[in-house]
Structure formats: structure tokens, C-alpha cells
Amino acid sequence: MNRRQSSKVITVMLCSTFIIGAIPSVSFAESKYQSEIDRIKTKRSEVKEKTDATNNKIADIKHDQQAVVAELEKLDARMKVTKQKVNQTEDAVNSGKVQISKLKEEIKFIEERIESRQELLKNRMRSLQKAGGMVSYIDVILGANSFGDLIQRMSAVQTIMKADEDIIKQQNSDLKEVSAKKDDLTAKQAKIESDLASLKSLKNQLTSQVSEKNKLMASLKERESEAHEDVLNLKEQDQLLASQQAAMQKALEIAKKQAEERAKKEAAEKAAAAKAAAEAAKRKAEAEKNKPSTSSSHSSGSGSSGNSSSSSSSTGSSDSTPTVSSGNFTRPANGYISSGFGQRSFEGGEFHEGVDIASAGSVPVVAAADGVVIRAYVSSTYGNCVFITHNIDGQVWTTVYAHLASFNVSTGQTVSKGMQIGYMGNSGHSTGQHLHFELHKGEWNYAKTNAVDPMKYINF
Incomplete structure (x- = not known):
């Protein structure tokens, strides 16, 4: 009984020794996996920082977009006012053209009147030159036949001289009026053309600014789209890293369990072998002790054939399924x-x-x-x-x-x-x-x- 207890104690001690001896390999595998998991955690942290930075970038881009929208709204308001002014100026131009047309007609009429008077004055001057100037008027007065005739002739001369003075005054007045109207015409045309050119220039400037702002907005939209795509890529990275972390954790648990099972199996096999060796030694000692008896004890060795693990794996799939090869990895597909x-x-x-x-x-x-x-x-x-x-x-x-x-x-x-x-x-x-x-x-x-x-x- 004591011997049996002693044998059990030895067996337990041997099993414990073998299991403890297998622990380093389990710890090694766990350490390997844990270091990889820690690296993944670090990378996930880096991805999160990049994601946060990209989200901040998107927020900045949106802020810039809001500023551009505000500027576009101001430009749009100015554009509306400018368009109204352009329309008003164009109306004024059209009205001015009508006025200019009237002025041109008035100027033409006055010029024709001036030309007519001018011809009359030329004829008068030619008559005076032929009659010797003012002497002709004296001859007219002295040639009176009676006092009554003299009065009539003096009255006629005064009337003629008065008519000449009126013609000259009207001529001078018309010439001044024509000059003034022409100056007014030139000034109005110049002002209208200047105002219209300024408004068109402002309109073109505003259109250019709107175009630039729209280009900037398009650029911001493109940058925002790229940033969102970056966030999606980072999100995909993080999801893949998270899945990788979980899979490695599961693989670590499987590896630990497999290592523990192998350790227990190896320990049991070694303990059984140790027990068999101890029993054989015991039988041998007893046989030595009972040597006078010639009984030969044949120990039918229970040949423990080790695990003949035939690792020839048959896939049992179709002809296009690759045959599983030996080694750490097998070909993933035919082709x-x-x-x-x-x-x-x-x-x-x-x-x-x-x-x-x-x-x-x-x-x-x-x-x-x-x-x-x-x-x-x-x-x-x-x-x-x-x-x-x-x-x-x-x-x-x-x-x-x-x-x-x-x-x-x-x-x-x-x-x-x-x-x-x-x-x-x-x-x-x-x-x-x-x-x-x-x-x-x-x-x-x-x-x-x-x-x-x-x-x-x-x-x-």
C-alpha cells in the first residue's frame, strides 16, 4: 500500500514537472501575441489621432466654406444693386440718346437759320459795298422831293438800320445757342458714356470676384470630399485593426488552450512512461530478490506506438481545389x-x-x-x-x-x-x-x- 502511494506521488510529481516545463512555451506564445496586440492598439490610437485631425480639418474647411458663402451673399447683393444701376444708366442712356437726337435736330434747325441769315447779310453787304457804304443812306435822305418825303425816307432808313441790327443780334444769339447746345450735347454724351463704362467695369469686377469665390468654393468642396474619403479610409483601417485585435485575442486563447492540452498530453505520456519504468524496475528488483526461482517473467510490452499523425490532408474538394501541402503554408488557389x-x-x-x-x-x-x-x-x-x-x-x-x-x-x-x-x-x-x-x-x-x-x- 505504501509502495502504491509512493508510486502515485512520484507520478503526480512527474506530471507537475512536465506541465510546469511546458508553461514557458505557452508564455512565449502569449507574449508574442500580446506584443502584436499591443502594437495594434498603438496603431489604432494613431489612426484615431489621424481621424480626429482629419475631422478637425473638415470642420475648418466647413468654416471656410461658410465664410465664402457669406462673401458670395454680399457680392450677390452688390451685384443686384449694380445690375439695377446698370439698367437705370442704360435707361438714362436711351433717354439721353433721345435728348441728343432732339438737340441735333434743334442745332440743325438753328444752323439752317444762321446760314439763311448769313446769306441775307452777305447780300446786304454786297449792296452796301456797291453803293459806297453809309453814303447810300444819305443819298436816300437828300433825294427827298418834299418835307413829307424826307420824313418818310428818314423813317424808312431807321427801319432798315433797325432790321439790320436785329438780324445781327439774332445771328449772334443763335450762334451762342448753337455753341451752348453743342457743349451740352458733348458733356451729356461724355457723362453717360463714363457712367456706363464705370458700371460695366464694376459689373465685370463683381462677376470676376464671384467667379473666383465659386472656384474657391469648388476647391473647398473637393478638399472636403477628399477629407471625408480619408476619414472613411481611416475608419476602415480602424475597423480592420479592431477585427485583427479581436481575432488575435481569440487566436491567443486557442494557442494557449492547445499548448496547455499538448503540455498535459505530453506530461501524461511522460508520467505513464515513468510509471511503467518504475514498475519494470520494481519487477526487476523483485525478480532479483527471488532469483532462486527459475520462473522467467516475460513482460508483454504494451508497445505504445506514438502518435502517428498522418498529416497528409485530403481536401476532398473538386479538381480545381489545391492539394494541401506539407509545411507551414499551402497554396491558396490553383492557377x-x-x-x-x-x-x-x-x-x-x-x-x-x-x-x-x-x-x-x-x-x-x-x-x-x-x-x-x-x-x-x-x-x-x-x-x-x-x-x-x-x-x-x-x-x-x-x-x-x-x-x-x-x-x-x-x-x-x-x-x-x-x-x-x-x-x-x-x-x-x-x-x-x-x-x-x-x-x-x-x-x-x-x-x-x-x-x-x-x-x-x-x-x-
């Missing part, structure tokens, strides 16, 4: 490599952070390794896509499957190596049916600094 990892010679020479696998028809896409789905959703650029996190020997990996026709897994789902997750497609920013596949050593980030060449880790 040819249409574009490799690295700098491209087309599309502006941008860097390609993955490989493109192309094929026609209905082509299944499988998980490259065991893991947890970070996110399965529709991206603005990747189209239908799936992100998966993996823990391989304590190292965190992330795989991305983009441009899918459809996917049949959900966020947070546990997947196994070779498990179908969707079909190859042409969704998102794509120019033909293919699978864009990325492999990241560590967590996924927007800058894709952890991206590695999948062809160095997977046999394509």
Missing part, C-alpha cells in the same frame, strides 16, 4: 502567377505587396494555414476579401485574400489549413479574374511594412 511580389513595371511602377494567381472558371480559394478570420467583408479597393491571422511556432502571420467573387467564412471564425473560404473573382479594383494573395510576417498594417514574398514560403 498561374500573373504578377509577382515587388516593384511592378506597369501601373506607374507601384510596389506589389503580394502575388496574383489567375485562372478561369469557378476556382475555389482555401486558407493557407490554420487560423482565425480577422475580417471577411467588402472593401472599396480589395472588393470581397478575407483577412486571417495565424500562429505558427509562436510567430504571428497574417494572410490576405482579395478580389474574391464571394466568401463563405465570417469574422472571428476559426479555419483550418486547406479549408475553402471563397471563390476567385474580379471584385474591387481589379482588371480580370484573379486572387491577390498577401503574406505578412506579423500583423497587417496599412503601410504593409510586414509584407513578405509568399513564393519564398509557399511552393507554388
